Amino acid sequence: MKLSNRSPVAVVICKHCNSLIPSERKGEFCCNGCESVYGILMNAGLSEYYQLKEDGVCFKAPKPIQHQALRFEYVTPVFKNKFYLEGVHCSACLWLLEKLPQMMPESVKTCSLNLNTSVLSFELLDLSHINQVAQRIFDWGYTPHLISDSDQVDLKIEKENRKRLLDLGIAGAITSNVMLMSIPLYSGVKGNFQTLFEVLSFVLAIPSLFYSGRVFFKNVYSGIKTKTFPIDGPILLALLVAFFFSTYSLVVGTHQLYFDSLTALIFLLLASRYYLARLRQSSQMNLGILDFFQSKFTGKIGDLEKLKIDEKIQFDGIVRKGEGWCDYSQFTGESDPVRLHAGDPVYAGTVFLDASQDVWVEVQKIGNQTRLAQLLQKVSEIQSKRTVTELVSDQWSQRLLILVTSIAVVSLAYFLYLGKVADGISRILALLIVTCPCALALATPLVFTLAMKSLLKKGLLIKDPSSLDRLPDVEDIYFDKTGTLTEGRLQAEVNLSQISTIDQSALYSLVRLSRHPASRAIERAFAEQKILTKVIPWKFFEEKMGVGLFANQGDDYSLSRALITKSGYTESSFSKNGIEICSVILRDQTRSESKRIIKELMDRGFEVHILSGDHEKPVQSLASELGINHYYFLKNPEEKAKIVQGSIMIGDGVNDSLALSESKVSIAVQGGMEAAIQSAQVYSLKPGISLILPFVDTARLVRKTLRQNFMMSTSYNLIGAILSLSGHMNPLIAAVLMPASALTVFWASMIRFKERS
Amino acid sequence: MDIIWFLVPAALMLGLGFLGVFIWAAKSGQFEDLETPAVRMLFDEKTSEEKENVK
Structure with a gap:
């Protein structure tokens, strides 16, 4: 009010x-x-x-509402459902949405919104009312998406988190009790009480090891199955040795118990891993690449849908009726539109451009079944596979694990030979625990996740995270010319105010009917020079591919095909009744940011080259414009591929695909996702080279951080190993120190990335 | 000192009780959304009189 x-x-x-x-x-x-x-x-x-x-305070900026008519045809077999809502921004939304049961008492029983994830969970009273609920939410200005069973990935993560938390809680409860039992034991209680506390700590340790600690058994088992030395190997060995040796001591009455160290180790390990898992999820889940392209489509398979002009298509399907133009550049990188006929496939993510008639498409695949979604799925799968296995297990941590285990076994044999069993066991337990390379093995993926997250935020899709690892070793950068350093979009150079008004409108009326890039460029020139014209209704119009545009309305007008002039630019001529009125020079503009970025790269010590298939003239003039000394011209794809071996290649996902796949680090800045994902390791969602700098800087930061982590954990392990073998470290202290060191390594990595952003 | 024979099981039972509460809380999802409940409690429920005034 x-x-x-x-x-x-x-x-x-x-x-x-x-x-x-x-x-x-x-x-x-x-x-x-x-x-x-x-x-x-x-x-x-x-x-x-x-x-x-x-x-209240809004934590996300609210957006104006796009009210196109949406119809909801969700079908649900269960009463409890979840919507992912677009447009949730602050506590007022929470208040409003949780009024649903009150506003629709006949449909909704309960509902609750999670502000963090924008997920609304609700319970229906009548299964058929789900679409009314969706409609009501939509009327309030939020776009609901039903989270169906097939994409309940989050639900799986949620369940796993719950399990981890339970394990952790149980392990914690047991640990605190065993610790209490240990106090009288350490302070020298004798007789019945000693037996009582010993037996109790034994009983409590059983669920700790075999229930809460079952994850260690699982990890070791799956490690053995894939024939790698499991990271948890030494830990499990330590746990088992501690448990069985303590049990043996209990039975024979030698009072050498390690149940306190055992339970504390399990608890602290689980705690540090839970923390790390949450950390990684929070960085991974919110970036959920698929969210970028989340489909708003609410129809179902088999529907006939009319395509709307200039709108992104939301589903895969087949054209049933009508003809039109479609922009496939998302997939092919080809900026020329493609003609659609009945029977042609259309894909989600492509843009429907223009039609003289209505185009009806039969929906075949929706949501995460579309080609685009599958493609993105593939990227994230490759990502997770590469980071976890290749980067971690192949590195020194494997060798370290084997080394530590063999030292432990050898020294155990040595102490057995000496007859100092109890002393030996204690030292070996401390050794196994303190040298666990978990910190390193778990922090490495974290570093890559943080790096990829910060880059994705800026608009770089990293297919192969190891490219970040390789980049600091490379000095030469090769840039493709067209579309990379230049706009890749023709710019028409013509002074339109010099020609008569009638000819202006004739030229405009010609080009507006054509989808050719040159015609687009001339049309843009009208807008840039702010010239308003009338549209002539042609009696006759024809576009001859590769020749030009021809039209008639009293006079014959033509715009003939672009010719390459000596200067390296293309030129086309506009004529009336066969007499040239003016010529239009079409050139590819250099990107405004190219010069700055090239200079910054040179300042960072990179050797910059241009690698182009174009003629000498344009390449040379571009090189001098940007201050690049090394340039290659008239190179075919095979020659390009040869030149860039062992270097960084930045180019077009389609035309340079061979060079991209041969280079050491490859970044596609253009050319459609599908091709780019196959050939390049990194794909820039933004056109142009502006994201190269953050990529380079992040890669260097990753290298630094990994080195720092390695130094930290190696020196820690070395000192720990010496102390424990010489008998100066108690297994209990080792059990506390090990997770603590892991956390310091995580934090050190986090801080490095936080500082940056 | 015999009291210990009673105290230790009592302490264990008490601990077990709290563990049970924790398991129940975790299973009913109370640890999943830590942000929204803090905001939700700030809304004032209107009394029925106030509601009529609004209308």
């Missing part, structure tokens, strides 16, 4: 979403969507929403 007292002139932000109201709009709302949502909420007596929003 407070808002309406203000004079309408003073209100420049939307009453619903707080975004600026466009100047051409009257009233208090930025769009019709926001206005209708406001009306709906006011009518429902939910005006408190706006009060709460004013008082």
